[in-house]
Amino acid sequence: MRTLRLVFLCIMVIAIAGCQATPLRVSLSSANQAELPSPASVEPGVYYFGFDRRLDPAEDVRMYVPFLKYLERTTKFHFKLRPVPRTGSVVDELGKGTVQFAAIGTLSYLTAHKQFGVEALVAARNAEGGATYRALFVTRPDSGIRSLNDLRGRSLALGAPTSTQGNLIPRVMLQQGGVSLSDLGAFQNHSSHFETANAVLSGRFDAGALQDTLGRELARQGLVRIVAESAPFPSSTISVAPGVPGAVVEAVRAALLTFDPTARDKPKLYHWDQSEMPLGFTQVDLQALERVQQLAEQVGLLK
Amino acid sequence: MRLGKKIILTTGSVIVVMGIVTVGLIQTIVSGALGQQLDDKGLATARVLADDLANPLLDGDGLVVQRNLLRFVQEGPSVVYAYAVTPDQRQVIHSFDSGFPVPLLDATRLPDGQSSQVRLLLTEQGRIRDYGVRVLEGLDAEVHLGLTEDRITASRRNVMWLIVGLTASGVAIAVVLAWILGRYVARPLEYLTATAEEIGEGRLDREIPITSKDEVGDLGDSFNRMLVRLREAMERERRRNRELMALNAVTRAVSLGEDLSALLTHALTDVVDALGLEGAWVMLTPDGEDQPGHLAAVAGVDTALAKQCTCTVGVPCSCWTALQNGARSGDSDIGDHCKVAPLLGSNGQVVGPIPLVARARTLGFMNVVVAASVYLSPQDHDMLNGIGRQLGVALERSRLWLQLSDREERVSQLLQQVIDAQEEERRRIARELHDETSQSMAALTVGLKVAASLTHKDPDRAAVLLEGLKEATSLTLRELHNIVYDLRPTLLDDRGLVPALHWCASRRLGDQSVAVDVTAGGRAVRLPPQVETTLFRIGQEAINNVAKHSHARTLRIHLQVEAKRVHLSVVDDGHGFAAAADNSDRGEKRSFGLVGMAERAALLGGTFQINSVPGEGTRIDVIIPLEGGDDPDSHSAG
Numbered sequence: 001m002r003t004l005r006l007v008f009l010c011i012m013v014i015a016i017a018g019c020q021a022t023p024l025r026v027s028l029s030s031a032n033q034a035e036l037p038s039p040a041s042v043e044p045g046v047y048y049f050g051f052d053r054r055l056d057p058a059e060d061v062r063m064y065v066p067f068l069k070y071l072e073r074t075t076k077f078h079f080k081l082r083p084v085p086r087t088g089s090v091v092d093e094l095g096k097g098t099v100q101f102a103a104i105g106t107l108s109y110l111t112a113h114k115q116f117g118v119e120a121l122v123a124a125r126n127a128e129g130g131a132t133y134r135a136l137f138v139t140r141p142d143s144g145i146r147s148l149n150d151l152r153g154r155s156l157a158l159g160a161p162t163s164t165q166g167n168l169i170p171r172v173m174l175q176q177g178g179v180s181l182s183d184l185g186a187f188q189n190h191s192s193h194f195e196t197a198n199a200v201l202s203g204r205f206d207a208g209a210l211q212d213t214l215g216r217e218l219a220r221q222g223l224v225r226i227v228a229e230s231a232p233f234p235s236s237t238i239s240v241a242p243g244v245p246g247a248v249v250e251a252v253r254a255a256l257l258t259f260d261p262t263a264r265d266k267p268k269l270y271h272w273d274q275s276e277m278p279l280g281f282t283q284v285d286l287q288a289l290e291r292v293q294q295l296a297e298q299v300g301l302l303k
Numbered sequence: 304m305r306l307g308k309k310i311i312l313t314t315g316s317v318i319v320v321m322g323i324v325t326v327g328l329i330q331t332i333v334s335g336a337l338g339q340q341l342d343d344k345g346l347a348t349a350r351v352l353a354d355d356l357a358n359p360l361l362d363g364d365g366l367v368v369q370r371n372l373l374r375f376v377q378e379g380p381s382v383v384y385a386y387a388v389t390p391d392q393r394q395v396i397h398s399f400d401s402g403f404p405v406p407l408l409d410a411t412r413l414p415d416g417q418s419s420q421v422r423l424l425l426t427e428q429g430r431i432r433d434y435g436v437r438v439l440e441g442l443d444a445e446v447h448l449g450l451t452e453d454r455i456t457a458s459r460r461n462v463m464w465l466i467v468g469l470t471a472s473g474v475a476i477a478v479v480l481a482w483i484l485g486r487y488v489a490r491p492l493e494y495l496t497a498t499a500e501e502i503g504e505g506r507l508d509r510e511i512p513i514t515s516k517d518e519v520g521d522l523g524d525s526f527n528r529m530l531v532r533l534r535e536a537m538e539r540e541r542r543r544n545r546e547l548m549a550l551n552a553v554t555r556a557v558s559l560g561e562d563l564s565a566l567l568t569h570a571l572t573d574v575v576d577a578l579g580l581e582g583a584w585v586m587l588t589p590d591g592e593d594q595p596g597h598l599a600a601v602a603g604v605d606t607a608l609a610k611q612c613t614c615t616v617g618v619p620c621s622c623w624t625a626l627q628n629g630a631r632s633g634d635s636d637i638g639d640h641c642k643v644a645p646l647l648g649s650n651g652q653v654v655g656p657i658p659l660v661a662r663a664r665t666l667g668f669m670n671v672v673v674a675a676s677v678y679l680s681p682q683d684h685d686m687l688n689g690i691g692r693q694l695g696v697a698l699e700r701s702r703l704w705l706q707l708s709d710r711e712e713r714v715s716q717l718l719q720q721v722i723d724a725q726e727e728e729r730r731r732i733a734r735e736l737h738d739e740t741s742q743s744m745a746a747l748t749v750g751l752k753v754a755a756s757l758t759h760k761d762p763d764r765a766a767v768l769l770e771g772l773k774e775a776t777s778l779t780l781r782e783l784h785n786i787v788y789d790l791r792p793t794l795l796d797d798r799g800l801v802p803a804l805h806w807c808a809s810r811r812l813g814d815q816s817v818a819v820d821v822t823a824g825g826r827a828v829r830l831p832p833q834v835e836t837t838l839f840r841i842g843q844e845a846i847n848n849v850a851k852h853s854h855a856r857t858l859r860i861h862l863q864v865e866a867k868r869v870h871l872s873v874v875d876d877g878h879g880f881a882a883a884a885d886n887s888d889r890g891e892k893r894s895f896g897l898v899g900m901a902e903r904a905a906l907l908g909g910t911f912q913i914n915s916v917p918g919e920g921t922r923i924d925v926i927i928p929l930e931g932g933d934d935p936d937s938h939s940a941g
Binding site for chain 1: 390
């Protein structure tokens with residue numbers, strides 16, 4: 001009888017108690033300020049990586065996170081991604097030291113180099129192995145625009161003001177083609193190449209200036225037609241802020257030069273082919289950068 | 304506790320316990336499932352929210368983020384709060400009206416390297432599940448949603464009440480069903496129990512009706528079969544008991560040592576009582592005769608009625624006829640033939656004949672009267688036949704006992720007669736020695752004295768006197784010789800039985816003018832000494848009887864010796880006598896002599912037979928068996 005009672009009690013306890021987790025007691029009424037208690041701007045032993053906004057911000061983050069993991073695996077240093085708000089600037093972050101490494105376009109590099117002494121580690125490698133890329137003018141396939149001259153009186157979508165392919169090179173091309181911004185019916189800078197492309201595809205703008213890789217892909221799909229193509233310009237760089245230990249710099253440089261996004265490292269990357277360095281990296285052509293610096297200064301994008 | 308109540312209580316208890324266990328388990332399962340569902344939904348929602356907030360957060364559009372969070376909280380009925388941590392971790396954008404509770408951040412912050420997390424919080428607003436996800440993998444930005452468990456609690460409560468209601472209904476239904484089942488199961492068992500109790504009290508006539516083919520029916524059937532076997536066993540036991548009682552009665556009656564009639568009456572009375580019979584009677588055959596005899600004992604039946612059995616008057620009745628044909632009790636129905644049976648009318652029936660057998664010899668039979676309504680089974684008839692055998696043995700023993708007693712008495716009388724004969728013989732010898740030999744010796748002594756005195760005085764007269772004494776001495780010697788010869792004739796030892804018998808008859812009957820003829824036949828051999836002595840003494844006694852009582856004119860003695868026996872016959876033509884009716888003193892003395900002759904023959908395993916009819920003489924036949932009669936070394940018969 002005692003055994004039966006014990007069994008019954010056990011069954012009751014099991015049945016009633018079940019297997020529930022213990023809750024954590026928290027008061028929601030203890031209101032405090034929303035600001036976090038002064039977090040450190042940088043964590044020790046962590047190198048922050050910034051980038052020029054190119055596509056959708058979230059897509060940019062998804063693309064760069066696997067890239068940083070590659071760097072961590074290769075260099076054994078710890079990296080964190082630090083996206084810059086739309087109102088912020090990677091160049092400023094590099095200057096403040098909150099970002100140590102950054103994937104930035106030529107114009108941003110020239111600005112950061114000039115203002116904060118940022119140095120280019122490697123440049124984006126093109127199909128020929130060089131460190132150049134191009135910019136394209138594209139329209140919708142049914143557009144009557146056939147050349148840069150046809151842009152007169154039409155609306156043009158440009159990239160971010162700091163974008164080399166979306167702003168610097170197109171501005172240089174327009175200048176060299178004898179078309180000033182005032183000749184255009186309208187123009188507007190967009191935060192990324194994606195937004196520029198969307199502006200054209202949606203019909204809001206008659207033409208747009210895009211990075212060559214994205215423009216060619218859209219043309220291949222029949223979504224746009226290429227109107228003009230620029231001469232080769234120094235491609236985007238991975239730059240490093242001053243003050244980063246040389247061993248870290250050299251380790252990162254070596255890792256970047258051995259980065260193989262088209263074959264070996266491709267499976268672990270996320271749409272890296274839509275980045276400005278789809279084929280990996282090569283040595284920086286400093287002379288070419290100096291030439292571009294002059295052009296930028298000529299069009300007023302670099303002071 | 305009754306079986307029905309046990310079934311109800313057991314079933315109810317099991318269902319209650321199972322209901323409680325089910326409630327607990329289902330509550331746990333439902334809670335787990337709802338919790339898991341809520342977790343899945345919460346995490347999915349948090350991820351959707353994180354995706355929506357990714358770009359504003361990355362763009363630094365805090366207002367957009369906050370509007371989205373507030374909208375989310377307002378539109379989600381279960382959402383208690385939502386907050387997001389900016390990628391630089393410097394700011395928390397939230398939906399709280401009165402500021403962000405910092406402890407919540409400490410409690411719910413995602414650990415490094417973890418992309419999502421569910422934390423269960425106990426707040427003043429109840430139990431809340433916090434779902435935290437990273438906005439994008441690799442970023443420190445987080446989005447958190449707080450969902451209340453009210454819906455889970457409400458669902459769990461509803462399920463619990465539903466199950467409690469179902470369990471209560473189940474218990475009620477189960478109790479009713481258990482009650483019905485209990486009645487269905489227990490009722491036959493109760494009836495079975497009651498019947499078993501009645502049977503236990505001795506009512507073996509009860510039987511359990513089989514109303515179903517289930518286990519209870521099987522049990523009842525087994526019980527009935529057990530009951531039948533019990534009845535059979537008890538019947539066997541009763542029959543055996545009755546048989547033992549009857550046999551015990553017979554044995555007790557036999558051990559009483561009464562005379563035959565009293566023994567039979569006593570035993571019969573006990574048997575009738577033991578077996579519950581109406582009555583019984585016993586018919587005995589005469590000793591050594593194979594024919595109906597006399598009514599020896601009656602019990603429970605009017606003696607006059609029993610005497611209607613024709614056997615009592617020496618006429619074979621149907622019982623006797625059946626018995627002679629080897630019938631036993633139960634073999635045939637004698638009621639139609641027995642003259643007693645019709646006289647009983649409806650009061651009873653006659654069962655028999657039950658043979659009283661001993662040593663393969665039928666000593667009589669027993670008929671019993673039982674009630675007309677009683678059926679006797681073969682076992683009953685076996686028992687009656689067994690009792691008949693027992694009675695037969697007892698009867699035989701009793702008869703043998705009587706014979707033994709009679710024989711002992713006769714032996715005693717014979718011994719007394721022998722002693723008397725010895726004394727008589729001694730007296731005769733003494734008288735003869737005194738009357739004849741002593742007188743002769745005295746006369747010789749006187750004559751010798753006279754002769755001695757005359758020797759010198761008158762030698763001639765002395766010589767004559769001595770001559771006369773010489774003759775007197777010879778006469779005395781002859782007298783002495785006769786006396787010695789009477790004791791045991793040397794002729795028997797020297798020349799055998801026939802000359803000795805001839806001498807004895809001639810000497811004893813010579814002066815009575817009885818013609819004696821002693822002859823011998825068969826083998827001419829000498830018989831063993833003890834056989835010759837026995838036959839001589841029997842013949843001597845017979846000769847003495849002839850000399851004393853028969854007044855016969857002739858006596859013929861014949862000895863016939865064969866290979867395995869010797870036959871001595873003594874035949875006279877005297878007055879004869881009626882052996883059974885001669886109770887006179889003389890006849891008694893002669894009877895003792897006859898007994899002595901018979902005893903002598905019996906000592907050697909022989910037979911003695913006397914046939915005598917008044918006026919027609921007497922014949923005695925003695926037959927003695929011989930052992931080794933063919934022995935060639937045997938003496939000649941003389």
